Amino acid sequence: MKNYSDTLLDEIKLLAKFPETSQLEGLKIHKEADPSIIKAAQSLFDKGLISQQDGGYLTDSGLETADHLHHLLIALH
Template sequence: MPFKPELVDELNVLVKFKDSTQEGIKVHKTAAPALIDAAERLFDKGMITQKDGGYLTPRGLVTVEHAHTLHDLLSSNPE
């Protein structure tokens, strides 16, 4: 099953976070509408603390760790 564009947008928001609950992000109202919508969906899913970013929740932290791992694996060149 392919990734839907909405999930890709959510992943793009998530990878902007560091693997920490100490540093948040802000999705500004001038950002691409798809990213604004993605942040709102992540908030609704309980992964971030604010509709426009904020901080990661415990669930969000686990998800970001996986998103970073997936990104790194797909971005690396096999030896």
């Protein structure tokens, strides 16, 4: 069985919070947020999935990835 890191799971949870239908709506991660959320946002930014280190908007790649994630979540629900 593959073992997934807590960081990866935090990234998935954060990515799922982004609006799935628009690149005009985003998220802002505040400095007071849980460190794991701040780390997840930085990682998503480093991967080119969001526009800012503290959230921002989904990039084109982020929008596509979030769309896949939402389909997966619907299938598993």
